[in-house]
Amino acid sequence: MSASTAAEPSTTGLRTAFLSGVRGAAPLLLGIVPFGLVAGVAAMEAGIGLPGAVGFSVVVFAGASQLAAIDLLSRGAPVAVAIGTVLVINLRMLMYSASMAPELAPLSRRTRIASAYLLTDQAYAVSILEFRTGAWDLRQRLALYLGAGSTLWGTWQVSTIVGALGGGVIPDSIPLGFAVPLAFLSLLVPAVTDRPTLVAAVVGGTIATVGVDLPANLGMPLGAFSGVAAGWWISRRTGTPDAAAATADHPTGDEPGPA
Amino acid sequence: MTWPTASTWLVIVVAGMGTFALRASFLALADRLTGLPHDVREALRMVPAATLAALTIPALVRPDGDWALLGPRALAGVLAGLVAWRTRSALLTVVVGLVAVVALEAILP
Numbered sequence A: 001m002s003a004s005t006a007a008e009p010s011t012t013g014l015r016t017a018f019l020s021g022v023r024g025a026a027p028l029l030l031g032i033v034p035f036g037l038v039a040g041v042a043a044m045e046a047g048i049g050l051p052g053a054v055g056f057s058v059v060v061f062a063g064a065s066q067l068a069a070i071d072l073l074s075r076g077a078p079v080a081v082a083i084g085t086v087l088v089i090n091l092r093m094l095m096y097s098a099s100m101a102p103e104l105a106p107l108s109r110r111t112r113i114a115s116a117y118l119l120t121d122q123a124y125a126v127s128i129l130e131f132r133t134g135a136w137d138l139r140q141r142l143a144l145y146l147g148a149g150s151t152l153w154g155t156w157q158v159s160t161i162v163g164a165l166g167g168g169v170i171p172d173s174i175p176l177g178f179a180v181p182l183a184f185l186s187l188l189v190p191a192v193t194d195r196p197t198l199v200a201a202v203v204g205g206t207i208a209t210v211g212v213d214l215p216a217n218l219g220m221p222l223g224a225f226s227g228v229a230a231g232w233w234i235s236r237r238t239g240t241p242d243a244a245a246a247t248a249d250h251p252t253g254d255e256p257g258p259a
Numbered sequence B: 001m002t003w004p005t006a007s008t009w010l011v012i013v014v015a016g017m018g019t020f021a022l023r024a025s026f027l028a029l030a031d032r033l034t035g036l037p038h039d040v041r042e043a044l045r046m047v048p049a050a051t052l053a054a055l056t057i058p059a060l061v062r063p064d065g066d067w068a069l070l071g072p073r074a075l076a077g078v079l080a081g082l083v084a085w086r087t088r089s090a091l092l093t094v095v096v097g098l099v100a101v102v103a104l105e106a107i108l109p
Helices: A003-045 A049-060 A063-074 A079-089 A092-104 A109-118 A121-133 A138-166 A176-191 A195-213 A219-238 A241-246 B006-028 B038-045 B047-061 B072-087 B090-107
Strands: none
Touching: A003 A049, A003 A063, A003 A121, A003 A138, A003 A176, A003 B090, A049 A063, A049 A138, A049 B006, A063 A079, A063 B006, A079 A219, A079 B006, A092 A109, A092 A121, A092 A138, A092 A219, A092 B006, A092 B038, A092 B047, A109 A138, A109 B006, A121 A138, A121 A176, A121 B047, A176 A195, A176 B047, A176 B072, A176 B090, A195 A219, A195 B038, A195 B047, A219 B038, A219 B047, B038 B047, B047 B072, B072 B090
16 A cells, blocks of 8 residues: 555565566476587587687577587588578567567666567566466566576576586487477467467477478478468457457367456 | 687677577567557467477477477377476476487387
């Protein structure tokens, strides 16, 4: 009610939000650590040393694109091809940025631009799922996103360095690299909430899979954009999500709706 | 200590700036994006499902580029997907998926 009681929960609210972000990111570290180790090992094998490994992880900070660039450079590809490949692989960041923008819009532009540095697949997915399920105010949303983002960032840097210095510490018999798509899968499942998002996932996954052979890893962004377009089209055809959920055309066996 | 060549540094710096520009793009313009039309909000609502599926599915069914619709990774993925759906636990999903893939790779030809 009074101003003094309003200020108190605000600080604890920020702390809670930050820690929620850390907790959301924590299980995903199972995928980040082996991925970071591989990024470090790959940099050493490509002959760019620890500074190169750390340079990629700090400056680019996007695992799949780092590995692709290091691979291309080690095979003598032109600089422009390596840069272009990184940007194509990271095109999906455009969509994350667009999706996060309305959530953080009232913050100052400087804060929004600075926070963009931590925007990764995992930080984005953890945050957007929390924003949709919990009642967080603006500053709590930022705190939550920074909690997830900084946890992922720190772990990524440490595991890159360990990978570069320690070399092949991962036994080949355990396919730890598989933890990366599994972590994405754990985020994908709760992201599918209705028919349009299901269509977005099916089309996005199918096009990306068929497009694996495309040059410069174009299949992934192509799949992502096609999935968004397909889901959006279904959503337009069936009306608002609420109206779609209210119609009785859902087969039995579906989970009961939130209503 | 081994140091990257100048051209490698060029890739790191330019690709890093470009990636940051992609990340910052719409966040920088966010104040002009208030009151987005329903159609745009619906498109943005599709982003997590579409991008996460595009990152996940190829790794499950074409792990080495070759199709393996019933391979160990695809089957482990189905199992992990069920765990994710029933438990909503990322940790369990990853652990069950990893255990499953090791077991399936030992069993399957």
